[in-house]
Each structure stands twice: as structure tokens, then as C-alpha cells.
Amino acid sequence: MKLFQTYRVLAFIVGVLLAFCSFVALPLRYIPAEGTDLQQLGETLSVLWVAHGWAFMIYVVVAFLLARRARWSLAFTLLMLVSGLIPLLIFWVEHKVNQKVRAENPELVGSSAA
Known part of the structure; x- marks a missing residue:
């Protein structure tokens, strides 16, 4: 996979993870009453912040390499x-x-991109 395509895939993954964590996992963790099923679901989904962090670190490297090459x-x-x-x-x-x-x-x- 070429650098540009890798950048686009990583941007999508990082964007989706950040949006989901910010707009779903975070509110579910802190808005419902402590100990409710929704609050516990928010706690469980909060592990996706770690996935975002790892994906973001890779994204930064790839984005930097693309920016330098361009x-x-x-x-x-x-x-x-x-x-x-x-x-x-x-x-x-x-x-x-x-x-x-x-x-x-x-x-x-x-050549494979449209």
C-alpha cells in the first residue's frame, strides 16, 4: 500500500475512533448515573481511547512522511x-x-487510485 493510501485509511480510522469515543463513549461514561448499565457500557467502550491513541501515533508518522515527501x-x-x-x-x-x-x-x- 502506498503512503497516500495508507494516510487516507489511517485518517478514516483515527477520525471514526475519535468521533465515537468523543460523542458516544465519553457521554455514556459520565452522564448516566454511576453503576447503571449505560454507565458501565461507557466504561467498557472507553477502551477505544487506547485504540485511538495507538492509531493516532501511527497516523502522525505517516502524515509527517507524506507532508515531507510532498x-x-x-x-x-x-x-x-x-x-x-x-x-x-x-x-x-x-x-x-x-x-x-x-x-x-x-x-x-x-495508478490504482481513481
Whole structure:
């Protein structure tokens, strides 16, 4: 799998995990009364924060490598790296990265991508 495709897959995984943890697991853990089934479900689902953390670390490395290969500015690179920490932002950033790669560095897309 090429670097660009790996970035896109990781961005999706990190984005979905962060959105789910932020908008489902976190509220279920802290809003229902202590000891209720919903609160316990929130506790159980909170393990996904660990999965997000690991996926995010890999995402940061891949995003950094992609940004360096494409020779993007420090500001855009930082936006890419931080977007995995703010719920839903990563989906917009991934869209911008996709447009930017296809416009400026089509060789990074690979022949199998449409």
C-alpha cells in the first residue's frame, strides 16, 4: 500500500475512533448515573481511547512522511498532525490533503487510485 493510501485509511480510522469515543463513549461514561448499565457500557467502550491513541501515533508518522515527501509547509503539516485530536476535523483535513495531493503531487496517488 502506498503512503497516500495508507494516510487516507489511517485518517478514516483515527477520525471514526475519535468521533465515537468523543460523542458516544465519553457521554455514556459520565452522564448516566454511576453503576447503571449505560454507565458501565461507557466504561467498557472507553477502551477505544487506547485504540485511538495507538492509531493516532501511527497516523502522525505517516502524515509527517507524506507532508515531507510532498514538500508542504510547516503550517499545513501541523494542521495534518493536530487534526486527529479534534473530533471531526480530520475528515475535512483529509479531504483537503486529498485535493492537494491530486493537484500538486499526482505521482503520490498511484495508478490504482481513481
